Amino acid sequence: MKGYTGDTIKNIALLGHGGCGKTTILEAALLATGVINRLGRVEDGNTVSDYDKMEIEKGYSISASLVPVEYNKHKLNFIDTPGFFDFIGDVNSALRAAEASVIVVDASAGIQVGTEKAWNSATGYSLPKFFFINKTDKENVNAEQVIADIKAKFGTSAVKLDDRDALNEAIAETDETLLEKFFGGEEFTEAEFNSGLSSGIASGDIVPILTGSAAAGAGIKELLDALLKYVPGPKSHAPYEGVNAKGENVTRACDENAPASAFVFKTIADPFVGKISLLKVISGKLTLGADIYNARAEKAEKLGSMFYLRGKTQSDAPNAPAGDIVAASKLQFTQTGDTLCDKANIIQYPAVSFPAPSLFIAVEPKVQGEEEKIGSGLHRLMEEDPSFVMERNIETHQTLLGGQGEIQIGIITAKLKEKFGVDVEQKDPKVPYRETIKGSADVQGKHKKQSGGAGQYGDVHIRFSPSQEEFEFSEELFGGSVPKNYVPAVEKGLRECMDKGPLAGCKVVNVKAVLYDGSYHDVDSNEMAFKIAASLAFKKGIAEAKPILLEPIMHVEILVPDEYMGDIMGDMNKRRGKILGMEPQQGGGQKVLAEAPQAEMFKYAIMLRSMTQARGSFAMSFARYEEVPAHLAEKIIAAHKAEAEE
Numbered sequence: 001m002k003g004y005t006g007d008t009i010k011n012i013a014l015l016g017h018g019g020c021g022k023t024t025i026l027e028a029a030l031l032a033t034g035v036i037n038r039l040g041r042v043e044d045g046n047t048v049s050d051y052d053k054m055e056i057e058k059g060y061s062i063s064a065s066l067v068p069v070e071y072n073k074h075k076l077n078f079i080d081t082p083g084f085f086d087f088i089g090d091v092n093s094a095l096r097a098a099e100a101s102v103i104v105v106d107a108s109a110g111i112q113v114g115t116e117k118a119w120n121s122a123t124g125y126s127l128p129k130f131f132f133i134n135k136t137d138k139e140n141v142n143a144e145q146v147i148a149d150i151k152a153k154f155g156t157s158a159v160k161l162d163d164r165d166a167l168n169e170a171i172a173e174t175d176e177t178l179l180e181k182f183f184g185g186e187e188f189t190e191a192e193f194n195s196g197l198s199s200g201i202a203s204g205d206i207v208p209i210l211t212g213s214a215a216a217g218a219g220i221k222e223l224l225d226a227l228l229k230y231v232p233g234p235k236s237h238a239p240y241e242g243v244n245a246k247g248e249n250v251t252r253a254c255d256e257n258a259p260a261s262a263f264v265f266k267t268i269a270d271p272f273v274g275k276i277s278l279l280k281v282i283s284g285k286l287t288l289g290a291d292i293y294n295a296r297a298e299k300a301e302k303l304g305s306m307f308y309l310r311g312k313t314q315s316d317a318p319n320a321p322a323g324d325i326v327a328a329s330k331l332q333f334t335q336t337g338d339t340l341c342d343k344a345n346i347i348q349y350p351a352v353s354f355p356a357p358s359l360f361i362a363v364e365p366k367v368q369g370e371e372e373k374i375g376s377g378l379h380r381l382m383e384e385d386p387s388f389v390m391e392r393n394i395e396t397h398q399t400l401l402g403g404q405g406e407i408q409i410g411i412i413t414a415k416l417k418e419k420f421g422v423d424v425e426q427k428d429p430k431v432p433y434r435e436t437i438k439g440s441a442d443v444q445g446k447h448k449k450q451s452g453g454a455g456q457y458g459d460v461h462i463r464f465s466p467s468q469e470e471f472e473f474s475e476e477l478f479g480g481s482v483p484k485n486y487v488p489a490v491e492k493g494l495r496e497c498m499d500k501g502p503l504a505g506c507k508v509v510n511v512k513a514v515l516y517d518g519s520y521h522d523v524d525s526n527e528m529a530f531k532i533a534a535s536l537a538f539k540k541g542i543a544e545a546k547p548i549l550l551e552p553i554m555h556v557e558i559l560v561p562d563e564y565m566g567d568i569m570g571d572m573n574k575r576r577g578k579i580l581g582m583e584p585q586q587g588g589g590q591k592v593l594a595e596a597p598q599a600e601m602f603k604y605a606i607m608l609r610s611m612t613q614a615r616g617s618f619a620m621s622f623a624r625y626e627e628v629p630a631h632l633a634e635k636i637i638a639a640h641k642a643e644a645e646e
């Protein structure tokens with residue numbers, strides 16, 4: 001797989017709805033080019049691309065993988081992406097390394113949500129697109145209908161690659177002089193046709209459609225031919241934008257003679273080799289054994305082990321030129337999103353962008369005391385999948401895993417068990433309720449133990465009332481009723497009580513306490529006694545000052561196609577939500593602005609997906625705390641009591 005240059009390499013991402021046949025198409029391409037002699041099947045777990053243990057077990061792609069296909073003295077570096085929406089992070093990674101995309105459509109299913117998403121992703125990254133309508137071998141498939149649907153949905157720029165008339169028309173649309181010629185009834189020369197088609201594809205104005213069947217090996221050579229002919233090479237990519245050592249914006253063209261730079265678009269945790277970094281060489285040349293600089297970590301790295309990958313199979317890579325994709329292992333400081341470059345010519349490309357997590361699930365070890373193992377295991381797994389997050393909530397004492405959906409979180413927990421031996425249980429996240437007071441109280445807290453031995457004596461009078469601040473404490477003592485040296489102990493006692501409220505054991509907020517009277521004993525009083533007295537006052541005071549429960553209210557922004565608006569609003573009502581407004585979106589659909597209690601929103605990602613066939617998406621952020629309605633507060637308090645008694 002070596003010996004290619006930026007002129008003979010093409011980097012292509014395969015995108016599409018789950019199960020449309022991306023992985024199988026690569027099998028067919030490898031079969032057609034003589035790399036394998038039998039078509040592997042995803043269900044048999046013997047494909048080149050889905051080599052990962054978990055992929056074999058599940059029967060679908062989980063992670064992007066690299067499958068170069070050598071054809072007609074060229075190397076097509078295909079990046080196979082997972083179709084499941086949970087793994088969108090890897091699609092973003094792949095799109096950063098590719099110069100073109102093939103959107104695969106299952107002919108028996110037609111346009112699916114994943115097709116639309118693939119179109120939007122590729123368009124978002126300004127990548128040329130191709131359609132491959134797969135599975136035409138299946139019975140009752142009407143490929144022509146699928147083509148018509150694609151045109152209706154994505155515009156007439158989508159043209160079947162053997163439809164000369166339609167191609168002429170599309171080419172004419174891309175250029176003034178060609179348009180005149182076209183309307184004048186003149187034929188394009190072969191050169192005009194070819195260059196018009198190439199530039200139309202490169203700009204995204206023309207999206208060729210091809211058809212075939214991976215299973216039957218039909219249309220595969222035609223696909224490879226078209227990609228060879230029309231995918232713009234890495235060198236024709238617009239200069240890559242980055243920042244230099246001074247933080248100034250700079251660009252770097254894909255040029256073998258420029259200083260070396262490479263972008264780490266993906267990291268694989270290999271059971272044997274350890275960490276493998278997949279590098280898209282942007283400029284210059286990477287050489288085995290050479291030093292290279294990690295601009296983010298500000299550390300020197302050595303390219304001690306560099307190789308080409310096809311699925312899991314490695315082959316040696318003495319060097320890798322600009323435009324190529326190569327793998328490196330044993331990089332110490334390097335992670336996905338980093339730039340490796342010539343130390344004398346520092347450049348840093350933007351990191352891969354990952355969508356914010358939409359679903360959070362709490363994880364607990366099945367065996368007590370393995371919390372730390374969870375933490376370190378998740379950290380390692382994050383190298384491979386930087387699109388999930390881990391959070392420790394100090395109020396609910398839970399470890400939360402945030403990702404794009406249940407499947408992604410399920411894979412993460414399965415890997416935790418398999419790779420790090422930690423068995424975790426998935427739990428619903430707890431709501432970080434809080435407690436506060438609406439009224440005021442004036443109470444006495446007295447701690448007195450004076451029978452035998454050293455005694456204990458502390459006595460305080462404290463007024464409690466609502467505050468704007470989290471906690472306010474002051475003293476208005478007179479006449480030495482409580483000696484000043486005990487005041488800090490009283491404050492400390494109260495502060496400790498604020499961590500665990502009397503209603504449901506939640507953090508207490510917005511309380512003002514004024515210590516204004518009390519008494520002491522010359523011998524038996526001490527700091528501990530006053531701390532205890534303060535805590536007794538706190539319990540009594542909060543209980544008398546109309547305590548209430550507060551819950552987090554979230555600000556929610558939901559993007560949905562118009563047809564789901566009614567369902568979304570109805571559902572929000574059921575979630576005690578309030579619709580704040582609607583904003584029609586450019587390019588269709590609505591943004592619904594709403595507020596809803598966090599307690600009602602934990603599984604929203606799952607519900608929204610099923611309500612909108614995964615067309616909807618949402619973002620959520622904390623807005624403020626609000627009082628929990630009384631009937632719900634009673635339940636929460638009762639549940640806490642029951643749990644405490646256990």
Ligand SMILES: Nc1nc2c(ncn2[C@@H]2O[C@H](COP(=O)(O)OP(=O)(O)OP(=O)(O)O)[C@@H](O)[C@H]2O)c(=O)[nH]1
Nearest residue numbers: 018019020021022023024060061083135213214215
């Ligand atoms: N009949 C038929 N079945 C196909 C064809 N291509 C793929 N399949 C089957 O479709 C199923 C899904 O194929 P995959 O190659 O795993 O699809 P994928 O797009 O990689 O799926 P994800 O990785 O989940 O996104 C498998 O059962 C394949 O055997 C085809 O051309 N014809």
Ligand SMILES: [Mg+2]
Nearest residue numbers: 022023060061
């Ligand atoms: Mg696949």
